[in-house]
Amino acid sequence: MEPISAFYIAGLPRIFFGTGTFSGLHKIIQPYGHDALIITGGESLKKSGRLDALTLQLDQGKIRYRTVSVRGEPTAKSIDTIASEFRKTPVSVVVAIGGGSVLDCGKAVAAMLAETGSVCDYLEDVGDRKPSGAKVPFIAVPTTAGTGSEATKNAVVCDRSKSYKKSLRHDAYMPDAAVVDPELTLGAPRQITAACGLDAVAQLIESYTSTRANVFTDSLALKALLLASESLLPLCLDRKNDISLRGKMSYAALISGITLSHAGLGAVHGMAGPLGGLFPVPHGVACGKLLHPVMSLVIKKIIDENNIAAQKRFADIGRLLTVEAGGEDVFYCRHFLDVLHTWTQTLELPQLSCFGMTAADIEKISSLADSKNSPAVLSREEMNMILESVL
Numbered sequence: 216m217e218p219i220s221a222f223y224i225a226g227l228p229r230i231f232f233g234t235g236t237f238s239g240l241h242k243i244i245q246p247y248g249h250d251a252l253i254i255t256g257g258e259s260l261k262k263s264g265r266l267d268a269l270t271l272q273l274d275q276g277k278i279r280y281r282t283v284s285v286r287g288e289p290t291a292k293s294i295d296t297i298a299s300e301f302r303k304t305p306v307s308v309v310v311a312i313g314g315g316s317v318l319d320c321g322k323a324v325a326a327m328l329a330e331t332g333s334v335c336d337y338l339e340d341v342g343d344r345k346p347s348g349a350k351v352p353f354i355a356v357p358t359t360a361g362t363g364s365e366a367t368k369n370a371v372v373c374d375r376s377k378s379y380k381k382s383l384r385h386d387a388y389m390p391d392a393a394v395v396d397p398e399l400t401l402g403a404p405r406q407i408t409a410a411c412g413l414d415a416v417a418q419l420i421e422s423y424t425s426t427r428a429n430v431f432t433d434s435l436a437l438k439a440l441l442l443a444s445e446s447l448l449p450l451c452l453d454r455k456n457d458i459s460l461r462g463k464m465s466y467a468a469l470i471s472g473i474t475l476s477h478a479g480l481g482a483v484h485g486m487a488g489p490l491g492g493l494f495p496v497p498h499g500v501a502c503g504k505l506l507h508p509v510m511s512l513v514i515k516k517i518i519d520e521n522n523i524a525a526q527k528r529f530a531d532i533g534r535l536l537t538v539e540a541g542g543e544d545v546f547y548c549r550h551f552l553d554v555l556h557t558w559t560q561t562l563e564l565p566q567l568s569c570f571g572m573t574a575a576d577i578e579k580i581s582s583l584a585d586s587k588n589s590p591a592v593l594s595r596e597e598m599n600m601i602l603e604s605v606l
């Protein structure tokens with residue numbers, strides 16, 4: 216039996232999971248102080264009456280609050296604008312309620328309230344300052360099941376004028392609390408459920424098969440993948456209001472955040488990053504489109520290279536997805552690919568040309584991409600081939 220390899224866990228948020236947990240959010244906010252900054256996304260939270268219910272409870276609890284609504288992906292400009300406005304007023308806690316972009320925006324604002332200058336100064340590969348880790352306490356409340364940002368220690372910031380999507384990262388940026396109420400994901404349009412769900416699936420697969428995978432993340436990732444496999448397709452086909460399935464996907468997304476933070480990601484995310492920096496492709500769509508072609512090539516390479524350990528990892532996932540027993544690892548690797556193909560075909564994500572990408576852009580994207588912690592490193596030519604297939 217192999218010994219357990221060394222691993223490091225940066226920390227986890229306090230996690231409040233379950234249907235109805237949103238109604239207790241005011242009690243979770245209260246211990247952090249009496250001046251809350253609430254960041255939300257579009258109108259749905261207001262329309263549902265949930266925002267009014269929360270603010271009424273905050274009023275009753277004598278917690279002062281200000282609300283800011285944000286749209287689209289977080290940009291350096293939007294984060295700097297919010298941070299500079301609220302540095303002048305007391306903020307004891309930042310609460311972000313929304314999809315992955317809103318959570319990332321809130322996470323970056325909570326950090327920048329405690330720093331000086333622009334968020335650009337602190338971005339990986341962009342700025343020349345290291346984040347100190349100081350921040351205002353941050354509570355993440357996801358309304359989609361996707362990025363797992365409620366349990367990650369980075370915020371992705373986009374500047375398409377400079378063609379980048381880069382991370383603001385520090386162990387201390389793990390949210391102080393994650394409030395995951397699957398009810399908040401009810402009503403999400405099919406294409407959002409599909410794209411966000413495939414992002415979570417990609418994150419679980421890539422962290423389980425990462426060269427940095429460890430015993431802690433392994434045990435979490437496999438169970439979460441099983442739950443995602445039971446729920447994603449039915450939610451997108453004919454059971455979108457099934458709260459039990461919504462719960463499974465919300466759990467899978469939460470766990471994907473924990474596993475990616477502690478085991479890393481692979482070539483799907485290594486390519487989706489630059490793709491999203493150059494074109495307005497939603498992150499989940501980029502990951503969903505790349506998932507099957509990237510995994511097909513990675514599995515072909517680990518078989519060709521006789522990488523038994525990596526084959527076993529993909530086979531573990533394949534075994535989860537079938538009742539057929541007794542096959543060799545290679546059989547289950549192929550079964551895993553068949554299932555992925557069915558999922559991505561059924562979910563009908565748009566081609567990347569819909570977002571302005573052309574064949575002339577392929578070289579530029581692959582020049583900026585990398586394989587991250589994939590068990591097989593993809594060459595520029597291989598990435599070009601993959602990008603051609605999803606154009």
Ligand SMILES: [Fe+2]
Binds near residue numbers: 362414415484498502
């Ligand atoms: Fe992702």
